[in-house]
Amino acid sequence: QVQLVESGGGVVQPGRSLRLSCAASGFSFSGYAMQWVRQAPGKGLEWVAHIAYDGTNKYYADSVKGRFSISRDNSKNTLYLQMDSLRAEDTAVYYCARDFYGEWHWGQGTLVTVSS
Amino acid sequence: DIQMTQSPSSLSASVGDTVTITCRASQAINDNLAWLQQKPGKAPRSLISAASKLQSGVTSRFSGSGSGTDFTLTISSLQPEDFATYYCQHYNRYPITFGQGTRLEIK
Numbered sequence: 001q002v003q004l005v006e007s008g009g010g011v012v013q014p015g016r017s018l019r020l021s022c023a024a025s026g027f028s029f030s031g032y033a034m035q036w037v038r039q040a041p042g043k044g045l046e047w048v049a050h051i052a053y054d055g056t057n058k059y060y061a062d063s064v065k066g067r068f069s070i071s072r073d074n075s076k077n078t079l080y081l082q083m084d085s086l087r088a089e090d091t092a093v094y095y096c097a098r099d100f101y102g103e104w105h106w107g108q109g110t111l112v113t114v115s116s
Numbered sequence: 117d118i119q120m121t122q123s124p125s126s127l128s129a130s131v132g133d134t135v136t137i138t139c140r141a142s143q144a145i146n147d148n149l150a151w152l153q154q155k156p157g158k159a160p161r162s163l164i165s166a167a168s169k170l171q172s173g174v175t176s177r178f179s180g181s182g183s184g185t186d187f188t189l190t191i192s193s194l195q196p197e198d199f200a201t202y203y204c205q206h207y208n209r210y211p212i213t214f215g216q217g218t219r220l221e222i223k
Contacts, residue, residue, distance in 0.1 A: 035212075037160075045152075045160065045203055047212040059210040095159055102150050102165035102207050109159050 002026045004096050004107030011113045012086055022079040022096030022107055030054070030074035033099040036081050038092035039109075048094070049081065064090075086114045118142050120204055122215035128223040133194045137218045139187045139204035148208040151180055151189045154217075155200045164189065196222075 008020040022034070036048040049070040050059040058070055069082040079096050093109040119142040129135050139149065147167035152160040162171050164180040167187055177192045191198055199222050204215040 044217050045154075045205070045214040047214070050210060050212075061211050099207075102148060103169075103171055104150065104152075104162040104165075106159045106161065 002098065002105045004098060004105065006094060006096055006107045006110035009094065009110030009112045011115060013116050014087060014114055016086055017082070017084045018086060018112060020081040020083065020094055020096075020110060020112070022081075024077045024079065024098070027098070029072075029077040034070075034072060034079045035097045035099050035104070036070060036079075037095045037097060037106075038090075038112075039095070040089075040092045043092075046092075050099070051079070083112070086112075088114050090114050117211055118145060118206055118208065118213055120206055120213050120215040122202075122204055122218050124218060125216065126219040126221065128221045129194055130223045131194055131196060134190065134192045135194065135220065137189045137191075137202055137204075137220075139182075139189070139215050141185045141187075141206055141208075144184045145206045145208035147183045148206055149180075149182065149187050150205045150207065151178075152203045152205060152214075153198075153200050154203065160203065191220075 003025045005023045012018050033052050035050050038046050038048050051070045067085045071080045091114050093111050095109045096107045098105040121140045123138050149167045151164040154160045163174050163178050167182050168180045179190045181188050202218045
């Protein structure tokens with residue numbers, strides 16, 4: 001069955017970097033676009049970034065543009081989110097999701113806390 | 117950016133009731149609309165895509181309709197496991213945006 005497992009979250013100081021990973025299994029990873037979505041504590045969902053199945057197209061929310069970078073390694077069935085210059089407002093649970101023409105399958109999420 | 121507005125923000129209902137949640141887009145999005153369910157402390161679960169297409173494994177008590185700017189999610193014969201927060205989401209173009217959520221509570 002489809003499985004997405006995020007990792008790499010934790011507590012980090014403002015201005016520092018963190019890289020999240022999303023390990024995919026149970027489907028042909030290289031055939032699907034992927035997304036990152038986050039949810040601040042007690043808040044709603046915020047889309048973060050998109051990457052096409054082959055990595056050629058990438059889109060970012062304005063709130064993370066220039067600081068976050070989405071990438072993928074299809075040989076390792078893994079999606080990444082490199083997060084630089086982290087701010088307190090980036091504190092959230094980060095979810096990866098498989099996207100098939102609007103049909104999304106979600107991972108369980110990883111918590112990122114930005115605090116001094 | 118396209119703004120998604122859900123109503124109501126919260127809703128109380130009883131087991132066995134039928135409820136409807138509405139979602140309005142600030143501009144036309146064709147049928148590029150999804151509905152999600154989220155329970156406390158859990159990841160979201162996608163229920164419906166393309167405004168009315170039920171995702172695999174989702175009970176037929178959930179149904180969606182609409183096109184353009186106005187959409188609805190209907191849940192019939194409410195069951196205890198349906199009490200959760202529901203979000204609409206457009207994917208017509210980037211940036212993708214979500215509604216603010218509708219919290220469905222047991223009366």
